[in-house]
Amino acid sequence: MEETTRSNFIWDAIEEDLKEGRYEQVHTRFPPEPNGYMHIGHCKALIMDFLTAERFGGQCNLRFDDTNPAKEDTEYVEAIKKDIHWLGFHWTGGLYYASDYYDKCYEIAEEWIKRGLAYVDELSKDEMREYRGTLTEPGKNSPWRDRPAEESLDLFRRMKAGEFPEGKYTLRAKIDMTSPNIVMRDPAIYRILYKEHWRTGKKWCIYPMYDFSHPIGDALEGISHSMCSLEYEIHRPLYDWVVEKSRDMLPAKPRQIEFARLNMTQTVMSKRYLRQLVEEGHVRGWDDPRMPTLSALRRRGYTAQAIRSFVDKIGMSKADSVVDFALLEHCVRDDLGAKAPRAMAVLRPLKVVLTNWPEGETKALEIENHPDHPEMGTRTVTFGRELYIEQEDFMEVPAKKYQRMFPGNEVRLKGAYIVKCEDCVKDEAGNVVEVRCTVDFDSLSGSAGADRKIKGKTLHWVSAADAVPFEARLYEPLLMNEGDMEAEETEDGENVVPDKKDFISRLNPNSLTVLEGVAEPCVLSVEDGTTFQFLRSGYFCKDPDSTPDKPVYNRVVGLRDTFAKQNK
Numbered sequence: 001m002e003e004t005t006r007s008n009f010i011w012d013a014i015e016e017d018l019k020e021g022r023y024e025q026v027h028t029r030f031p032p033e034p035n036g037y038m039h040i041g042h043c044k045a046l047i048m049d050f051l052t053a054e055r056f057g058g059q060c061n062l063r064f065d066d067t068n069p070a071k072e073d074t075e076y077v078e079a080i081k082k083d084i085h086w087l088g089f090h091w092t093g094g095l096y097y098a099s100d101y102y103d104k105c106y107e108i109a110e111e112w113i114k115r116g117l118a119y120v121d122e123l124s125k126d127e128m129r130e131y132r133g134t135l136t137e138p139g140k141n142s143p144w145r146d147r148p149a150e151e152s153l154d155l156f157r158r159m160k161a162g163e164f165p166e167g168k169y170t171l172r173a174k175i176d177m178t179s180p181n182i183v184m185r186d187p188a189i190y191r192i193l194y195k196e197h198w199r200t201g202k203k204w205c206i207y208p209m210y211d212f213s214h215p216i217g218d219a220l221e222g223i224s225h226s227m228c229s230l231e232y233e234i235h236r237p238l239y240d241w242v243v244e245k246s247r248d249m250l251p252a253k254p255r256q257i258e259f260a261r262l263n264m265t266q267t268v269m270s271k272r273y274l275r276q277l278v279e280e281g282h283v284r285g286w287d288d289p290r291m292p293t294l295s296a297l298r299r300r301g302y303t304a305q306a307i308r309s310f311v312d313k314i315g316m317s318k319a320d321s322v323v324d325f326a327l328l329e330h331c332v333r334d335d336l337g338a339k340a341p342r343a344m345a346v347l348r349p350l351k352v353v354l355t356n357w358p359e360g361e362t363k364a365l366e367i368e369n370h371p372d373h374p375e376m377g378t379r380t381v382t383f384g385r386e387l388y389i390e391q392e393d394f395m396e397v398p399a400k401k402y403q404r405m406f407p408g409n410e411v412r413l414k415g416a417y418i419v420k421c422e423d424c425v426k427d428e429a430g431n432v433v434e435v436r437c438t439v440d441f442d443s444l445s446g447s448a449g450a451d452r453k454i455k456g457k458t459l460h461w462v463s464a465a466d467a468v469p470f471e472a473r474l475y476e477p478l479l480m481n482e483g484d485m486e487a488e489e490t491e492d493g494e495n496v497v498p499d500k501k502d503f504i505s506r507l508n509p510n511s512l513t514v515l516e517g518v519a520e521p522c523v524l525s526v527e528d529g530t531t532f533q534f535l536r537s538g539y540f541c542k543d544p545d546s547t548p549d550k551p552v553y554n555r556v557v558g559l560r561d562t563f564a565k566q567n568k
Helices: 009-019 040-055 074-086 098-114 125-132 149-160 210-220 230-244 271-279 294-300 304-314 325-339 562-566
Strands: 027-030 059-064 094-097 118-121 170-173 188-192 206-208 225-229 255-259 349-354 362-368 378-384 386-390 410-413 418-426 432-440 468-475 512-519 531-534 538-542 552-557
Touching (some): 009 040, 009 225, 027 040, 040 225, 040 294, 040 304, 059 074, 074 294, 094 098, 098 118, 098 170, 098 206, 098 210, 118 149, 149 170, 149 188, 170 230, 188 210, 206 210, 210 225, 225 230, 230 255, 294 304, 294 552, 304 325, 325 531, 325 538, 378 386
Parallel strands (some): 027 059, 225 255
Antiparallel strands (some): 118 170, 170 188, 188 206, 349 386, 468 512, 531 538, 538 552
């Protein structure tokens, strides 16, 4: 896949590091936590990590940050691997897990205790928060901060042996409780947690915290540049402190570089809340096409190239911003426009009878599969006495400037004839259920009247003779109002939406509309994941819910490109 060659501040910094000889080669890593499916918000970091390694001829590791066994699962591991491959990347540096380094983390923790760099604390979470101070007021030392090293070491080993309940003790780094950086005020580095780990089983009942295990993992793997989102900028001094205090036990000294995270309008960017949507049944699963997960976007019909193009367009910076979801749709539309073959499908069918067409007679017509790519060939469609058009393409009493079908007006049917609307038929309730028209037989392409000018527009249609019933699923954003869900970071590193923004109450009740339409036969036999442009309706992708006799199609994106219009 082609990417832009323009640089950014991260690549500039790396080039300077290589020029000055700080690192011999570039080695990056992508470190997802396997506690949910990856979403569009992760793509900026993912693409930057892998693309940076490619750009500088280096390597990129995939390392799962599996330090919280309470929420992790192999299902998420396999889903993340699949998403990375789908985007076109490979972990050339190897596949690793934070749990690979549990023994080393424990060894370093014991060494720190012996050197007076860590102590076992008895403060509860609430007490620890109170002692930590605020952004404007310094913290105060724990009563157990000066506990003798021998006592802390004994307690730590007993913690490992499972002698104490959860919350009884915590191992903390001894740094500076008066530091202006609140992260450096004796952060917790180990906690007791009686959860069986999906890889290590019951071997451990104490687990390292992210801020402790992450820099150790980077250094052990020889990572040169550890790139992360901007909320970790305040954690960089702790990252460097951990590496510096363990230099005799680690083979490398990585450099952390931060960039602005990806925020998007009308998009939930927290795995915790995405999990809530799944578990409470607001969506059908992690791959529900309304979700921002990569598996959902793939199922909906978004392409890997479109997502990579989207990340390329938003660029890398250190300034937080909110990206309009319309930009992602623009990239999808731009990519599919050249790739997707055309087909005709009617989402809300209205029957049309051509009264002067012979009953029982049909005609085979050839229509191009793509107007700009003749190499994509043509297809045969059937034309006959009875057709279907969109309900919105007929008005008994036309509105001003309405140029579609109404009594007395002529329209052209795509790839076929000019027809004139003569009358309509209504049911007992007064609803139009059938439109009656006449055909100009001389208006077919290649005929004498083919170029006759009319005021009416060209409409798409489907022949009733071989129409395929299908289910059309139309999507709108999950959230009703604009504005992205700004994330905050909790003590365990989880980015969550503040409670003051109750996103459940903002869920769009019209996020999914299901229609029963009809389409050309060509939409029936293709594989799941095949995308068409349904003329005048948008891009549609065949869903795995399809059956042999009734396909299901997700609308990927409509045809109107509001972002492109706004940025001309």
